[in-house]
Amino acid sequence: MVVDDNERLRTVVRDVLQPAADLRVVGLASSGAEALRLAAEVAPDVVVMDLSMPNMDGVEATRHLVSRYPGLRIVVLTGSLERVHEAFAAGATAHLLKESPACELETRIREAVASR
Template structure:
């Protein structure tokens, strides 16, 4: 494992969404998926274990939604960057207020997703 890689935790309750993101991220040499979570509580737990550079976080999930999970991750692991990746544009302000480092819509520009993750990696190094 190269320390230059962006270490990513994917969080989404939909298996197809997680697998699609994982396949998309596998195309980029400098990204490593370190884990997958199916709900907000798993995301909080796995973020503490793996200390990823970026958590890609959905909002609508069982057990704990992405907004609460974002608050908890930022509280426990402030160096971890949380990027909200969702279908629900109406939650942008709430996500940023919860501590999210970025807010992107699913199905959006793939290059914007890459750039956001690499910028997060650079921020966590400084």
């Protein structure tokens, strides 16, 4: 599942992951609140989470998701390392800067799944 308030970025992440036969994007959410609702429906193994979103940010959404679904892995995708430590304290599994190469996202997701 991909959570980001930027529609273009959600689409790019989905398109980057689509060729990977062992990875499937089960949902796209534009906010932390939407992510909570969608996770209950699609039961993702991994969530790719933006940190900077209006209303419920990625740190708060991560905290709620990990509390509800203890086996869930969260890969934080962010433009800045400023709040990454907060995301890890909330239960994030890994992080990646938005400007990182696309192949790194696949690697981080696979590492997150392997850590289950």
